[in-house]
Amino acid sequence: MTGKPSIAIVGAGSLATFLAVALHNAGFPITEIIARDSPRSRQRARALAAKVGAQTVTAHSAALDAILLWLCVPDREIRGAASVLSDHLVAHALLQQKVIARFALHSSGALSSRELDPLRKAGAAVASVHPLMTFVAGAHPSEHPSMTGVPFAIEGDDEATRVARRIVRALGGESFSLPAARKAAYHAWATMTSPLLLAFLVTLEEAARAAGLTRQDARHKSLPIIRQTLANYSRVGPAHSFSGPLVRGDAETVAKHLAVLKKHPGAREVYVALARAAMRDLPVKNQDELKQLLRAL
Numbered sequence: 001m002t003g004k005p006s007i008a009i010v011g012a013g014s015l016a017t018f019l020a021v022a023l024h025n026a027g028f029p030i031t032e033i034i035a036r037d038s039p040r041s042r043q044r045a046r047a048l049a050a051k052v053g054a055q056t057v058t059a060h061s062a063a064l065d066a067i068l069l070w071l072c073v074p075d076r077e078i079r080g081a082a083s084v085l086s087d088h089l090v091a092h093a094l095l096q097q098k099v100i101a102r103f104a105l106h107s108s109g110a111l112s113s114r115e116l117d118p119l120r121k122a123g124a125a126v127a128s129v130h131p132l133m134t135f136v137a138g139a140h141p142s143e144h145p146s147m148t149g150v151p152f153a154i155e156g157d158d159e160a161t162r163v164a165r166r167i168v169r170a171l172g173g174e175s176f177s178l179p180a181a182r183k184a185a186y187h188a189w190a191t192m193t194s195p196l197l198l199a200f201l202v203t204l205e206e207a208a209r210a211a212g213l214t215r216q217d218a219r220h221k222s223l224p225i226i227r228q229t230l231a232n233y234s235r236v237g238p239a240h241s242f243s244g245p246l247v248r249g250d251a252e253t254v255a256k257h258l259a260v261l262k263k264h265p266g267a268r269e270v271y272v273a274l275a276r277a278a279m280r281d282l283p284v285k286n287q288d289e290l291k292q293l294l295r296a297l
Helices: 014-025 039-052 075-096 113-121 158-171 180-193 195-210 215-236 251-263 265-281 287-295
Strands: 007-010 030-035 055-058 068-071 103-106 125-131 151-156 174-177
Touching (some): 007 014, 014 030, 014 039, 030 039, 039 055, 075 103, 075 113, 103 113, 103 158, 113 125, 113 151, 125 180, 151 158, 151 180, 180 195, 195 215, 195 251, 195 265, 251 287, 265 287
Parallel strands (some): 007 030, 007 068, 068 103
Antiparallel strands (some): 125 151
16 A cells, blocks of 8 residues: 555544544544543543544444544453444445455553454454553643654564554654564563553652652752653663662661551662672572561561
8 A cells, every 4th residue: 555544543542542643643534533431531632523524423323434433442342343334344344345344453551452353353454553652631742742753663474564654664663573372471571671561650649758859849859860860861861870778788777678668668668679689680689688677677
């Protein structure tokens, strides 16, 4: 297939909104925003459709005349949506004596392209295409992440993956192949890169309370060292970015930390887990004494 295929977006949430706008800005025609038949879903779909020059429809009223369907719905809804769309796709195809939607994609990080089997049986080549990026509701357009350099994990039918790679390239992203059997492990890693990183940052705020800081102060005062740590990690890797009492093997200071965090057990639990991880994978001195200290907990 040459040129930029027309695309129908299924869903109108955070990911659907960002992808539809990014695709539209990259020159892909967006034909329809397919939403649930509820007032809130239709309202969000209308707002998104206005941004990209598309029609607002439901699965039952959709023309399904786009070359590609891109499902951006929660994981638990993908197979059901694919089933409903496949029924209508078959009906449209019989009426027009041709296959309309040739490709179907979904963007689940954990689930394989097999979730789209109903659409595969209806004649579409299918693939899963997951951007390793965070999309949050209510973000201002100026705060939307750039797609430049964003990795997209792709697996599925050969023809669909080829089309997906061309789309990712047009968005400025970078695609890589991911076997279906590794998707759960991939998504566990992806979850640690942002959602659980935020869980760690919230735990930092709890630890800062032990030092008398408010959560707002903790966020403000932590950001410079966090940014520098990430810059060091990117430039020289984890081992050469590692600093503090563990790299020095300072068991006495670590013991003081653990003592003061007794009143903040959530932060203490995370501290201990990360200290043990550091001893496994980073250059920690005086490991015998530190391990004994941590085992005593």
